[in-house]
Amino acid sequence: MSCRPVIFDPLEWTYVYTLAKRLLPELSFDRDLEATHAAAGFPGESIEALRDFDWCCPAIYMPPFERLISGSVTVAVEGYTAEKLARRGVKPDVVVSDFDFNPQGVGLGRIAVIHVHGDNYWLVPSGPYVYTVQTWPMGCTANVSGFTDGDRAVYLAYYMGAREIAISGFNPEAPVKRGDLVKRKKLALASHLLNRLSRRVAVRFV
Known part of the structure; x- marks a missing residue:
């Protein structure tokens, strides 16, 4: 399968990236381009490999999840969640992670989508992953906003053609890794973006 840089919606990426930089100036956005160059040097998988799954009605699990749900494709957010699913006898199809929360669990999925950015690119290994980035993509990377x-993960499902997305475990009031101010701002941004996406595709929280 040929591999080329992919950006699904440049205008949406511009909106999200501008908002994130305004809300979270303490993060290393100035190193995001360097991170993209690093990811472009990895022998990654094309994001088109994800189209082998049926994305009509994905089930997306986030770290605080408790309820198992049905879906056409199972997506675990973070290696932590993939491990939690595995303990319950569920093998995720896709793991979406930036390699900072139980990264050893990333390999439990059939394919991993690894995000590379200015605060983690020196930690991310080269491997048979789909790499996403926060700038205009290069090499074999993708920008899914x-x-x-x-x-x-929800943006990814939307761009893969989902008609309805079920989410188990999203709870911005109960952060799993930590509860500092940066984490709370990130979760507030995630809430805003999920609400924004819910105007384009049916999103169901369970």
Whole structure:
């Protein structure tokens, strides 16, 4: 399968990226381009490989999830969630992560979508992953918009053609990793972006 840079919606990316930089100036946006160059040097998989799954009605699991749900494709947000699903006998089809929360769980899915940005690119290994970035994509990378792993997974499902998206575990009032100000601002941004997406595609929280 040929591999080329892909950006699904440049205008949406511009909106999200501008908003994120305004809300979270403490993050290393100035290194995002360097991160993209690093990811472009990895022998990644084409994002088109994800089209082998049936994206009509995905089930997306976020770290605080408790309820198992049905869906045409199972997406785990973070390696932590993939491990939690595995303990319940569920193998995720796709794991979406930026490699910062139980990265060893990333390999539990059939394919991993790894986000590379200015605060993590030196930690992300080269591997058989689909790499997403926060700038205009280069090499074998893609920009699916979104900002946190959770809302980025929902953007990905939307761009893959989802008609209805079920989400188990999104709870901005109960952060799993930490509860500092930066994390709370990220979750507020994720809430805004999920609400924005819900005007384009049916999103169901369980």
